[in-house]
Amino acid sequence: MDRITLGNDEFEGRNNAYVLEDDDALALVDTGVAMADVRSDLEEGLADRGYEFADVDDIVLTHYHVDHAGLAGEIQAESGATVYVHEADVPLVEQDPDAFEARERRHREFLEQWGVPEDAREELFSFLDLFEEIEGEPVDATPIADGDALEVGGRTLEAVHAPGHAAGLCCFEIDDGDEAFVGDAVLPVYTPNVGGADVRVDRPLEKYLKTLRTIADRDYDRVWPGHRAPIEEPTDRALTILEHHRERTAKILDVLEEHGPADPWTVSARLFGDLEGIHVIHGPGEAYAHLDHLYHEGVVGCEDDEYCLRTKPADVDLESLFPTATWPETAE
Template sequence: MDRISLGNDEFEGRNNAYVLADDTDDELALVDTGVAIDPVRQDLREGLAERGYEFADVDDIVLTHFHVDHAGLAGEIQAESDATVYVHEADAPLVAQDPDAVAAVEDRRRQLLEQWGVPAAAREELLGFFESADIEGQPAEPTPIADGDVLEVGGRSLETVHAPGHAAGLCCFETESGDEAFVGDAVLPVYTPNVGGADVRVQRPLEKYVATLERFVDREYDRVWPGHRDPIDEPTDRAETILEHHRERAETILELLGEHGPADAWTISERLFGALEGIHIIHGPGEAFAHLDHLRHEGIVAYENGRYRLQDGSLAVTDLF
């Protein structure tokens, strides 16, 4: 698979943009684009130039999800090439930077930060990070897609496999053989994708992500191409490892509640991850919340006055994952 590795110092390690080219029909497609900052823009331009292309030659852009480290340059490339930008219908308004959709996310984020018990100083630091980052890039005019849609791009047929959890509209794109897929941040080779904080629109984020991982396991891919770092040669094993990680984290959270008593998501986050800064101010309590929310819906913990407490003292979480 033809991969351009893109610089990224802020998120989960170097991003990938995948180049799909059909010289016979002169078709060029990208899967993801990287964040809209000069070093990454230069990485992508140089990577395309090494292959004999420039932004203006791109016919199609396939986005795994709306996050800026995956979709940031899509609008800029589209402006130069008139490329079609495909993204799941749930994420299309954010890729288009629709003001109402953006405002709804910002409002939801503020509400959740307060609900999770994030201190005012940390909330201000996080909001300052978002305001100063300047990484949104140009808006694109996306073509919405849905689970099961087949895209004919770069001389390939890619089947859309909706994989929510990390983001509401995250999708994998399965190749014609069914043995491989571009998976964005659904499964990563080093880190576990954040759930809860990465997309505050997602209701019951851990439940959705667990279902995504189970669907992923069922498809039994031979190899997958993630949004960050190197390809994953044993993707089923990796997905099962991430499921086990979430089982263990849920058990740890229950042990913390048993040892220290009722707590809000921020307090649990501090006990899990320690001090947080930058984007992790939302990722940490968001991850804690995703687990606490899942445990609450399953009747293992109760939620009262902004804090979670053990419902019955049981640490049996195996059946939840």
């Protein structure tokens, strides 16, 4: 697969933009963040292949995050490219003011519920203000949904909705389905953040576990992530991440047993220590995703935004909370 490696020092490591081409069409899967050095990386990568932004016919976005979608608007302005993204993420890549306002309101509500101190919240919002500079130009987006097939760059890409890390995150199966672009659904080094990366997602860990099962069940030969190198054993990687979340839940149960009732900020401090920058929301967001999962499974209770054990950690059946068998076909 032809990929251009793009700079990224802030998130999960260097981004990938994938180039799909035939004699009649040129497409990109993801674009990188709207920063001058990243734009140069992408322009140089395309130039090495004999192209420029104006030649791009289609852009397929795995999700709305700025390190994947930031340059899409600039490319579209130069080329008139069609930009495809899942319908849940369309308002954010189009930079709808109402969608931005709703997301910020949800940020503030959750941070307060999670027990994040005011000084940490203000530090986070100062950091998030920088995102306005790297979100790039608005996009005229074409919405897609699970199961849609796109004919771009001489390839057929079938959308597989994969929420958890983001509400609209999609994997895209390539041609016969043996390989796929997976965005941040699975990554080769880090485990994608769940809970803080997109506060629009309800029941984030439950949704992400189903995404991991979908990827494992499809048993791809290879997948192409949004960051770093291709994943040669994607089923094993998906199950390893699932096991990571099972182990994290066990640690959270131990925190509640040792500490007593606690909010997500307190739990995240026990798990991750001091947090700064984007991790001020990623840390408690991850703790919240696990606590929320435990709450809906009846393992913990919640009162005044603090979670408490309903049973001893030793009596919790983590195998049933994080199954590795195929999900029932009736699961939504």
